[in-house]
Amino acid sequence: MAGEEEDRPGADMTSALGALLGYRAYARRWVFLLVLSLLNFSNATLWLSFAPVADTIAHHFFLSTKQINWLSLIYLVASIPSGVVAIWVLDSVGLRWATIVGAWLNFAGSVFRTLPFLFIEIQDPFAFLMAGQSLCALAQTLVIFSPAKLAALWFPEHQRATANMIGTMSNPLGILAANLLSPALVKKEKDIPMMEFAGLCGALFIVFGVLGALILSLYVDRTKQFTEAVKIGFCLTSIVCVAFALVSQLQGQTLALAAISSLLGLFGFSVAPIAMELVVECSFPVGEGAAAGLVIVLGQAEGVLIMVLLTSLTVRRAEPSVSTCQDGQGPLDWTVSMLLMAGLCALFSCFLVVFFHTQYRRLQAEAHVSHSIQEDTSPEAADHEPRPAATP
Numbered sequence: 001m002a003g004e005e006e007d008r009p010g011a012d013m014t015s016a017l018g019a020l021l022g023y024r025a026y027a028r029r030w031v032f033l034l035v036l037s038l039l040n041f042s043n044a045t046l047w048l049s050f051a052p053v054a055d056t057i058a059h060h061f062f063l064s065t066k067q068i069n070w071l072s073l074i075y076l077v078a079s080i081p082s083g084v085v086a087i088w089v090l091d092s093v094g095l096r097w098a099t100i101v102g103a104w105l106n107f108a109g110s111v112f113r114t115l116p117f118l119f120i121e122i123q124d125p126f127a128f129l130m131a132g133q134s135l136c137a138l139a140q141t142l143v144i145f146s147p148a149k150l151a152a153l154w155f156p157e158h159q160r161a162t163a164n165m166i167g168t169m170s171n172p173l174g175i176l177a178a179n180l181l182s183p184a185l186v187k188k189e190k191d192i193p194m195m196e197f198a199g200l201c202g203a204l205f206i207v208f209g210v211l212g213a214l215i216l217s218l219y220v221d222r223t224k225q226f227t228e229a230v231k232i233g234f235c236l237t238s239i240v241c242v243a244f245a246l247v248s249q250l251q252g253q254t255l256a257l258a259a260i261s262s263l264l265g266l267f268g269f270s271v272a273p274i275a276m277e278l279v280v281e282c283s284f285p286v287g288e289g290a291a292a293g294l295v296i297v298l299g300q301a302e303g304v305l306i307m308v309l310l311t312s313l314t315v316r317r318a319e320p321s322v323s324t325c326q327d328g329q330g331p332l333d334w335t336v337s338m339l340l341m342a343g344l345c346a347l348f349s350c351f352l353v354v355f356f357h358t359q360y361r362r363l364q365a366e367a368h369v370s371h372s373i374q375e376d377t378s379p380e381a382a383d384h385e386p387r388p389a390a391t392p
Helices: 015-021 029-048 051-061 065-093 095-118 125-144 146-154 157-185 198-223 226-247 254-267 269-283 288-312 335-355 361-377 379-383
Strands: none
Touching: 029 065, 029 095, 029 125, 029 146, 029 157, 051 065, 051 125, 051 157, 065 095, 065 125, 065 288, 095 125, 095 146, 125 146, 125 157, 125 288, 146 157, 146 269, 146 288, 157 198, 157 269, 198 226, 198 254, 198 269, 226 254, 226 269, 226 335, 254 269, 269 288, 269 361, 288 335
């Protein structure tokens, strides 16, 4: 199920059915999946490479911490308008050109980012850093929308969830690399013990998320229980979210927080590729790029709103806290924000379980076409075909 014909405009509408009409699954599909995964990995690493060492980078370039934080936030902001364009590119121009454009944007952005480090005489390093991050942000939407479409175009139905999982989970692996490599390469003595432990929790979250996604994708590829897997995953995630909101307010609970971070990844992060496949199934015959892309864009917009809301609900307090900020101001109280996050997660999970019911339209369409083909090629059908009249 590969070739030039699949990459034409509008081919995404029939790609799921094309496999039943004579397409072959070529071994080179794994090479293309590897390329897309590496591109996804590198883009995520570029996204958060500044965040773990924000104080050091700000001091080096005489910038504020807020400016450094914008180097990461630009990804979320840019993804909302650029995501609409990325959906059109994937479903109208094709996966091949979307991947090529995304790779060049990623490359150009990484080059711009390095210029202030190579040429210290640059007067405004922030402009180059922001320009590079913006180009990488534009590449992100093309990259993260692609796994669902690649799985539909190049992989048979019993491998789609696994292929989508590999392409999707390469993104958090890039985030993991950024969180581990940046503090290791940019040393700052007094912050090493705190790193952001938080880095260990992030690593556990991603590692267990990838492990859970691998197991769950293999299971769903065999059973096709997309809805059940997503609902159970979200319910378990909401329970762990409540536990995190409570335990994070206590001191000396490092082991408990590490365990909770692992469970958050195992239950919550692992359902991401399954949810993308479920979106494609219930929205068929809408193109895979449009279906997955719209969900991701809405998720990014929701993420920005939640970040702003949770931050605005924090208050300063005088007593010591485990969440003490390193900006010379008093510690922040995140109690209300954490409880609100847990409440929203539990509420949305309840809505999902009670009100979300869907048919797997793509699988039904494939089964219908497969049944029709079997009927047309059966010996009984051949016996009933009219025979040509004998010639004198």
